[in-house]
Amino acid sequence: MTLTIGIIGAGRIGKIHVDNLRGIQQVRVKSVSDVVIEHLESWAVEKHIEVLTTNYYDILKDPEIDTVFICSPTNTHANIIKEAALAGKHIFCEKPVSFTIEETEEALEVVKKAGVKLQVGFNRRFDSNFRKIRHLVQDGQIGNPHILRITSRDPQPPGVDYIRSSGGLFMDMTIHDFDMARYIMDSEVVEVYASGAVLVDLAIGEAGDIDTAVITLKFANGALGVIENSRRAAYGYDQRLEIFGDKGAAHADNNRANTVEVSTAEHVTKEKPLYFFLERYTQAYIDEVKEFAAAILGNQPVICSGFDGIQAERIAKAASQSLETGVPVKLEQVGRSTATY
Amino acid sequence: MTLTIGIIGAGRIGKIHVDNLRGIQQVRVKSVSDVVIEHLESWAVEKHIEVLTTNYYDILKDPEIDTVFICSPTNTHANIIKEAALAGKHIFCEKPVSFTIEETEEALEVVKKAGVKLQVGFNRRFDSNFRKIRHLVQDGQIGNPHILRITSRDPQPPGVDYIRSSGGLFMDMTIHDFDMARYIMDSEVVEVYASGAVLVDLAIGEAGDIDTAVITLKFANGALGVIENSRRAAYGYDQRLEIFGDKGAAHADNNRANTVEVSTAEHVTKEKPLYFFLERYTQAYIDEVKEFAAAILGNQPVICSGFDGIQAERIAKAASQSLETGVPVKLEQVGRSTATY
Amino acid sequence: MTLTIGIIGAGRIGKIHVDNLRGIQQVRVKSVSDVVIEHLESWAVEKHIEVLTTNYYDILKDPEIDTVFICSPTNTHANIIKEAALAGKHIFCEKPVSFTIEETEEALEVVKKAGVKLQVGFNRRFDSNFRKIRHLVQDGQIGNPHILRITSRDPQPPGVDYIRSSGGLFMDMTIHDFDMARYIMDSEVVEVYASGAVLVDLAIGEAGDIDTAVITLKFANGALGVIENSRRAAYGYDQRLEIFGDKGAAHADNNRANTVEVSTAEHVTKEKPLYFFLERYTQAYIDEVKEFAAAILGNQPVICSGFDGIQAERIAKAASQSLETGVPVKLEQVGRSTATY
């Protein structure tokens, strides 16, 4: 049995998925669509893409294709999800599913009715450090969790134009951390308090966003959590996590390009963290599509469902409201839904 | 010139100060008072204490004594401070100064008028890890601070009786972290949001306190902070700190009894953190009295003033109010005072 | 331009090279030969191998093929190298080139006359840790090297049958470390003293070999070196290196599957080293064939030449003589050659 795949949107992340899918047995990447395709032609030949089109309906209508990857801009996701689901395709959709809870809920209901599989692209769930911690928690080696801490800092902020259309720090960047919080804790977030500041670049503040945040979470299991964000860490991509429970704690440090430590008269140095997500999560990107393919081929649940997607969005929304109002916000006040998609 | 010292209160911490003071040149520990002294007699002989009394006025009235250490229960501190100041003695007072801002403010005003020196026993300021970070921040090596994180967990909760009279987690335990936050950041806390939980021991909750907390701070310089507390870390005393700024970050890890790493077929292990404050802060306790003595002998400012004491109490008070009300509390709403003592 | 490749010997390492070569643009793996091929047929189809043969002359005679990989047993290497060189093929040969210096020297002379490129499979030169150290040394950041230490321990000894035909510990296992010593130090070994023991398994001793060794090296630049070997480290594959010079030292630690550290009441643990060479050197195996292909396509020198192969063998031979005689052996006494191949 072979999975035949169409890719909708061939930007940076779409191309990464093509490369990673090509390394999987039982997978055939047949078609790619994008709004402009001239610059993609030699790339498509080299990657043995059979169909390159500006019209993604060419993918949705193709009966050979059973699975689509939605890698187009966020504001197109919800609509294409619905169309793909109605066309009976399994769906891998980049995060976030949409910018509004309502749109996401609508899209997921269509997916649910269609009975197709949908995986949301929270790639960090597949990182070997965080997976190890998830397993330790599930195995009870940390005991009952008491405090979760996530440190998540980018090496450089995106351009202000990107920020303006990003949905804001919480929806664009912290949404990964909100998903990670649920993944590690295996319990829902029930309340969020967000404090934020503009400390990296005043232009980000002028664009109506923040670049620095400390967010407190309360979980249904009674535990507490905290997320620290910055749009710019001078030393590179900072992706750490610690879970503390009644039997102990587990901490995931950053990855580095090598293990070398150098001692001189001036200081003792080691390598900085890997620069950004493409370096840090190289293997996670490979594993997320490999396991997505395996889930479809084996008719198993996906690791990261539509419900996971919507819950992360609800927490992001609650964080935004908290930042605006200056007080904690309960998750039950955000979105209408606790149904599993 | 010699400093002649009287110790008021010879419990565990009073005895530690006696030992540490005896190691300092130019210091003579002349007198010790406590409410019960029978069990102290052979100890006092061995330590060459000249006067052992149940009446601390014997110390305050002694014209030879120029400096007192107040190591009695917290509810006696404010009164003794006032009496000692009026008697013209320099004062080292254990933390917290008192349980109410008002009492502390009154006591510090008397100290101010009397023109004597007062140091509050925030011993962690003298720890070599945290001092190193303070120096890095002051030297500008981290740049402008953006986020401060303090992880502070005890190995075991005190008995519930102690907890009942402790003033609560924030006043008893977190007060050290509140002081550390100001010390590292070198900027005042302007707002506090405290989330707390009873996860370690239900009896602590029944006593009206919490045992787990995540506290968000906002500083006058615009930076954010977070403190994580637990009354019980299975692996020992957890005392870490990280400051993140626009030029980089500095992180202080725990201290361990040795550097040995053991690799076997089962795992790779290293030593746990030093068990509790007596082990971790041994040198800090020595250095705080050494530098206090040096400040008096050299007529220099103390490292940790009465103002530092009261500010930590105000933050603790704000945290308690935040926990009670569920919303952030501004520091200006707590206590009447921003005067420097 | 495309490199067309034939693989001679499709055991474990031959198959790894096929996978890694297939990931390189401008490379076509056309043919594979092995003495038995029935079990390889479906594998060859899946990998798009065009010719599967029991006769490696089918590869040497194929005018389309410009490059061969020699992955057959060591005792066949020298002969096939000569035949391939006479057939005008570029050659990648697994280590060691042969079991005797004389055979290796003969083969390399044929290669030299034929003017083809030859790379020896010392994969560890391509490991990111060791490369980093090589660069530090070359950049002068360590200053003049004084002492090199290589720790190299396998997780499990091979079977005694393998050991009997392995050429002995020094030729089979330490040969990688001898090559690494020259690579890092960038200076020739001039004297070797080897001490050895049978501590892991008496059967290894009965087979005439040792399983534990400490080897002292003297380099032409005056520096000293030491290699520590064991056939069995309970905790996994131990591959560390330290270079010490007059400006400082650089140390490469082991790689681990994740960065997680777990603290419990019992201990603080982290992941063991990656289990064995397939896990530890995954990327190095990829990079060695990628850079070999690039060297041929770009007509550049290879990273690991025939001369490097023979020098490692000479050091292994000297170590064996030292172990036998109990005294240090000068390298000039081993083999006839210092010519560069």
Add this chain to the structure above:
Amino acid sequence: MTLTIGIIGAGRIGKIHVDNLRGIQQVRVKSVSDVVIEHLESWAVEKHIEVLTTNYYDILKDPEIDTVFICSPTNTHANIIKEAALAGKHIFCEKPVSFTIEETEEALEVVKKAGVKLQVGFNRRFDSNFRKIRHLVQDGQIGNPHILRITSRDPQPPGVDYIRSSGGLFMDMTIHDFDMARYIMDSEVVEVYASGAVLVDLAIGEAGDIDTAVITLKFANGALGVIENSRRAAYGYDQRLEIFGDKGAAHADNNRANTVEVSTAEHVTKEKPLYFFLERYTQAYIDEVKEFAAAILGNQPVICSGFDGIQAERIAKAASQSLETGVPVKLEQVGRSTATY
């Protein structure tokens, strides 16, 4: 019961012992002798030394004194040991006992006949890192030891004048490592091969000594060992050790002044090792005299006996012979004795 102590030789190490002895209950440092004492007078008053003399016989003849510390130059040790033993005093003697095996053997025989206790000042046995490793080995947690590695490098060479009268690198510096090897391995060294070089300072070579060494050891239990020495590590005092056995390995890293790690755009740095032996072995110097006092008061064996002293000297002697002859030297060829002192 009180130990009354006389100190013979009040140079740097003599003074350190005075300070450390004064911190021990049941110990009275009564007398100090040195060849010149004018500059010691105020120091002696401050330390409550009762007798300050240029004649060490004033100490040996004093019936109140039961224990002497010999901290005079090495060439006086053997003679004073004999005199002190005949006077019935217990003896703490700095390392090495003497520069010749014969002198040391003679002195120890007198000690043995006199029935007094003698401890040799191998302070590193009392270091918490190395003790931990010793305990791990004794507890069998490493299994049967296979390979021991000691890395021992000073931050700066002593002056050439010192080197000329030092007895050479092996007797002056490596002697600590030879003792450590026996202490950790709990088995005698049976053969030594030493390779050395002059890489730090040509003047050291002109003085007839070396400054860099790699020494291979064979132990009676079949295990192998290696010691790496340098007179100058740019980054400070380097004191590490690793024991590898059939159940695993234990490694002791250097100590540092704090645990702070700093990450900037340039690099990630941590503190260098503590600068030299006074900083690194502060606590070990305290513990060696504390345990010596306890051994006498409790009539227990000392941790580091005269036999330990002579064995270290024999290994140093064997290393020197090996360096001179270029071949391994068996320990049985050095000195006449295997008797326990």
